[in-house]
Amino acid sequence: MKIYPLLTILLVISLFGLLFFQLFLNSGIEEFDQKKLAPFESNLLNGDSFTSEELKNNSLSLLNVWATWCVGCRLEHSYLMELEKKGISIIGINYKDDKEKAFKWLDQFGDPYSENIFDEKGEVGFLLGVSGAPETFLIKNGDSVVMHHMGVLDEQVWNNKFAPLIDK
Amino acid sequence: MIPELGNFLLIFSMINSLLLISIALVFPPKDKRFFLSASLVTFLAIFLSFIALEISFLTDDFSVLYVATNSNPNLPIYYKFAALWGGHEGSLLLFLLILAGWILVFVFFHRDHKHSSAFMNIVLFALLSFTVFLSNPFERLLPISSISGSDLNPLLQDFAFTIHPPMLYMGYAGLVIPFGIAMNFLLNQEKVKQLAPIRSWSVVSWSFLTLGISLGSWWAYYELGWGGWWFWDPVENSALVPWLLCTALIHSSIATNARQIFINWTIALTILSLAGSLLGMFLVRSGIITSVHSFALDPDRGIFLLLICFVIVILGFSLFFLKSYSKGLKTDMGIYSKEFMFFINNAFLVTLSAIVLLGTIYPIIYEIFSGGDQITVGAPYFNMVTIPFALILLFFQAIGPLTKWGGNKIDNLNSIGMIILSSTALSYLVSNIFFSFSFYEFVGNAIVLMLIQSLTLLVFKSFHSKRKINLSMIAGHLGLAILTFGITISSLNSVEKEFVLQKNESVSVGSSTITLENTQTVQEDNYYGDRVTFSFQEEDRVLKLYPERRFYPASRMETTEAGIYPSIYKDVYISLGQKIGENAWAAKVQIKPLVRFIWLGAIIMFLALFVRTNIKFK
Amino acid sequence: MKSFLMILILSSFVNGQDELKIFSFINDLDEKRFYSLQKEVSCPLCEGSSIAGSNAPIAFDIKNKIYEEILLGKSDEEILANLRNIFGEEVTYKPSFENNIFLWLLPFIFFLLILFAARIFLKKND
Numbered sequence A: 001m002k003i004y005p006l007l008t009i010l011l012v013i014s015l016f017g018l019l020f021f022q023l024f025l026n027s028g029i030e031e032f033d034q035k036k037l038a039p040f041e042s043n044l045l046n047g048d049s050f051t052s053e054e055l056k057n058n059s060l061s062l063l064n065v066w067a068t069w070c071v072g073c074r075l076e077h078s079y080l081m082e083l084e085k086k087g088i089s090i091i092g093i094n095y096k097d098d099k100e101k102a103f104k105w106l107d108q109f110g111d112p113y114s115e116n117i118f119d120e121k122g123e124v125g126f127l128l129g130v131s132g133a134p135e136t137f138l139i140k141n142g143d144s145v146v147m148h149h150m151g152v153l154d155e156q157v158w159n160n161k162f163a164p165l166i167d168k
Numbered sequence B: 001m002i003p004e005l006g007n008f009l010l011i012f013s014m015i016n017s018l019l020l021i022s023i024a025l026v027f028p029p030k031d032k033r034f035f036l037s038a039s040l041v042t043f044l045a046i047f048l049s050f051i052a053l054e055i056s057f058l059t060d061d062f063s064v065l066y067v068a069t070n071s072n073p074n075l076p077i078y079y080k081f082a083a084l085w086g087g088h089e090g091s092l093l094l095f096l097l098i099l100a101g102w103i104l105v106f107v108f109f110h111r112d113h114k115h116s117s118a119f120m121n122i123v124l125f126a127l128l129s130f131t132v133f134l135s136n137p138f139e140r141l142l143p144i145s146s147i148s149g150s151d152l153n154p155l156l157q158d159f160a161f162t163i164h165p166p167m168l169y170m171g172y173a174g175l176v177i178p179f180g181i182a183m184n185f186l187l188n189q190e191k192v193k194q195l196a197p198i199r200s201w202s203v204v205s206w207s208f209l210t211l212g213i214s215l216g217s218w219w220a221y222y223e224l225g226w227g228g229w230w231f232w233d234p235v236e237n238s239a240l241v242p243w244l245l246c247t248a249l250i251h252s253s254i255a256t257n258a259r260q261i262f263i264n265w266t267i268a269l270t271i272l273s274l275a276g277s278l279l280g281m282f283l284v285r286s287g288i289i290t291s292v293h294s295f296a297l298d299p300d301r302g303i304f305l306l307l308i309c310f311v312i313v314i315l316g317f318s319l320f321f322l323k324s325y326s327k328g329l330k331t332d333m334g335i336y337s338k339e340f341m342f343f344i345n346n347a348f349l350v351t352l353s354a355i356v357l358l359g360t361i362y363p364i365i366y367e368i369f370s371g372g373d374q375i376t377v378g379a380p381y382f383n384m385v386t387i388p389f390a391l392i393l394l395f396f397q398a399i400g401p402l403t404k405w406g407g408n409k410i411d412n413l414n415s416i417g418m419i420i421l422s423s424t425a426l427s428y429l430v431s432n433i434f435f436s437f438s439f440y441e442f443v444g445n446a447i448v449l450m451l452i453q454s455l456t457l458l459v460f461k462s463f464h465s466k467r468k469i470n471l472s473m474i475a476g477h478l479g480l481a482i483l484t485f486g487i488t489i490s491s492l493n494s495v496e497k498e499f500v501l502q503k504n505e506s507v508s509v510g511s512s513t514i515t516l517e518n519t520q521t522v523q524e525d526n527y528y529g530d531r532v533t534f535s536f537q538e539e540d541r542v543l544k545l546y547p548e549r550r551f552y553p554a555s556r557m558e559t560t561e562a563g564i565y566p567s568i569y570k571d572v573y574i575s576l577g578q579k580i581g582e583n584a585w586a587a588k589v590q591i592k593p594l595v596r597f598i599w600l601g602a603i604i605m606f607l608a609l610f611v612r613t614n615i616k617f618k
Numbered sequence C: 001m002k003s004f005l006m007i008l009i010l011s012s013f014v015n016g017q018d019e020l021k022i023f024s025f026i027n028d029l030d031e032k033r034f035y036s037l038q039k040e041v042s043c044p045l046c047e048g049s050s051i052a053g054s055n056a057p058i059a060f061d062i063k064n065k066i067y068e069e070i071l072l073g074k075s076d077e078e079i080l081a082n083l084r085n086i087f088g089e090e091v092t093y094k095p096s097f098e099n100n101i102f103l104w105l106l107p108f109i110f111f112l113l114i115l116f117a118a119r120i121f122l123k124k125n126d
Helices: A003-026 A052-057 A071-085 A099-109 A123-128 A155-167 B002-026 B033-058 B065-070 B077-085 B088-109 B116-134 B159-174 B176-188 B197-223 B234-259 B263-286 B299-322 B338-369 B379-402 B413-434 B439-465 B471-493 B596-610 C028-038 C057-071 C076-087 C098-123
Strands: A041-044 A049-051 A060-066 A090-095 A113-119 A135-140 A144-150 B495-501 B506-509 B512-523 B528-537 B542-545 B548-552 B557-561 B563-565 B570-580 B584-593
Touching: A003 B299, A003 B338, A049 A052, A060 A071, A060 A123, A060 A155, A071 A090, A071 A155, A090 A123, A099 A113, A113 A123, A123 C076, A135 A155, A144 A155, B002 B033, B002 B088, B002 B116, B033 B065, B033 B077, B033 B088, B033 B116, B065 B088, B077 B088, B077 B159, B088 B116, B088 B159, B088 B176, B088 B197, B116 B176, B116 B299, B159 B176, B159 B197, B159 B234, B159 B263, B176 B197, B176 B263, B176 B299, B197 B234, B197 B263, B197 B596, B234 B263, B234 B338, B263 B299, B263 B338, B338 B379, B338 C098, B379 B413, B379 B439, B379 B471, B379 C098, B413 B439, B439 B471, B471 B584, B471 B596, B495 B506, B495 B512, B512 B584, B528 B563, B528 B570, B528 B584, B542 B563, B542 B570, B548 B570, C028 C057, C028 C076, C057 C076
Parallel strands: A060 A090, A090 A113
Antiparallel strands: A041 A049, A041 A113, A060 A135, A135 A144, B495 B584, B506 B512, B512 B528, B528 B542, B528 B548, B548 B557, B563 B570, B570 B584
8 A cells, every 4th residue: 555655754754844843943033923003092100191192103112011010120121221322212101000109210210211101000001912011012103013022121132123123 | 970970871871772772683692681681781770870860869969960950958858859850851861761671671571572672772772862962961060159059840849740750751661662562573574472562561551641641630730729630731732642542552452462453553553652752752842832841942952852753753664664564364344343443442542642733733833834923722622622532432432342353243232222322311311400401411421321331231241151351441441431420520510709808708609608717827948928718618517728829939939729628529629819908818719529530530540550451250 | 590699899909909809790601601711811921821720910901801891792702802912813722713724624534534444444344
């Protein structure tokens, strides 16, 4: 029966080929799945109102999710200050936090944010697909999410994930 | 010094294994005792190497990198011992030890096999080389930086979890033996009788795989804290696939021994089962699929492990197709014959393994072909797809033992008919009277009833006719019936409720009431946390449950310890959620009827190993 | 089917975090849906757990969302699709049929193969 050997070879090669290929892929950089930004409204830390429409004013906006209870946010803070010095405007999303504590924090450590959305209940975060802090998003034309990094933002992450998109 | 000695012994055993292979294939020795002595030497070398690593663990020798990353001076002695197989390199060493041990046992009992041990040693040698060169547990950490060592993951500091890998490895490694036997047969084409040991060895592997898998499930149930006992997690599936194939192998080899049929299929199955084990080990370690379990290797090591698996599969199938056996018998195989029952058994089991395997690697396929999109295949898919096949298979399991070899009419028509009808009717009645009708409950219970009746009938028949009875088979099938019953009832009749309670507040669940009595802080050597006392009031009694939330500073992990009130009839299961303020908690209660039957069934299946296959009533 | 009312909704604030409430349902069926839907959604933060088996705050948020949408009368499919939109395809455990026809049809194909093989098997030996 010639068909069985052929069929077996085919199956074995496909299965192992797949797994080998995936192993090689894993060492490469993943492409990010763009998605639409869900429109939202909120208030800023200073009390003013804010809607996602305002993001349409810029071709690219950087959103950074942070909180005073978040240890990683302390770690990434100095890098955010560096970015701000380079002229990059960052919109903060103060996530599930206490206003008083947030103000104290920004006073104490510095404020890299052009504005700060006060997302007390995490409703804005939820719409973005946030699971915790810190997280950083790059929004294009105010309506699509072109990058979403979960975890601390440092130079390496910036160069790998964000810089290529910004330079384009 | 000792780690270097351990390393040397490992290298020595690797060379010894290679020698056995070369001599067997190139200069087959006249004196068959050669294989016994060579296997003994290999085993002893690996055993002493294992001891060397254990000494490093028990003496807190943190100059050894592997010990430093998997142990901690504060661990109790038993957990230091078990920590050896808590990580990738050490667990490989344990696997090698077990494999070498099985090979030794095989050679001891089967001196007349020419090349079986050589083929088994090919697998051993490949994994030994991988360990020595790419995953060496004896690597030194210089300079010694961390005196305190890191910690064993708190989830793993648990008795059931420490014996779960060794039991699984006994099963996985055991599948190398049938492979060797089958390859030897293909090479030498001697009597079919040489394939006979495959049956006993596959039962041995199967029993240990059953025990290993059920220990994992049992551990997940009480340790992970959420009441689940099977998640169709990729690593669980990696153990399930070899188990299913091994079950098929048992039955196929029985048919081969009894009637000299399915010979080529049995041989092919040994290759598939071994491939399943090796692939399973690869999937767990390579990080190719994210899971709670994975050891997370770097891709280079993953590549080599996959390569080993690939080469062994190619070797096996090449030999198979080049030299397949053509002198098998053709016997009467009507639709009412035992032969056909065994065919159905194998067809369904292999199908189930293929489905589980496919579901597990599907996310990889999807990611590659969609250009990077991720997808998750979980319980809803697997449950939907495997349950129908499993139910049909179990139905045949009830009828199968009542058929005869070569039977071409329904010999037991009356008994089989009665069993099917009575089970269906009884299950239908019970489902409608006691519970709200659920299709799967009806079918599940009907099939369990059929299984029980069929087994009872078998026992009675051999008792009456004084013929031999396969008690091992009865135990194995009975265990599966009990397990199925446990799964059916607990999955379809569980009650769950999430709630928030202050101190001394209550909430009702069905006809029972839960009250939050008290919160205390707890502190032990390596953790601290909160312990909450709940009382669960049923009609006639009050039960107490003590769920906890713990924090382990060394590894900075938080765990949920469920409060469980166990009984054979049902488990009451409380898991803590968030703490609110000082004295209130969000929590979840589950009442799971007959869930313990699942592990009871599994234990009975394991015990089938120790019972004889031919007992005669006098 | 009996319907029953649970305990009152309880609100409290913890460290300025969100309200925690009991999920109360009028309808038995809705309650069952709530718990079974949880098992179909994976917790985005934890590898390998569903939101039913996770204490992460995001898991709680998603449970809340499911609860709200059940009360709003959305169907299971709508709720899951919405979550997929927000968190990505990989957040649900059941792959959609349209995009994964191969995966869903394969079991049927296997079944047909078994029937086919059985026929060959039985024919061979008449």
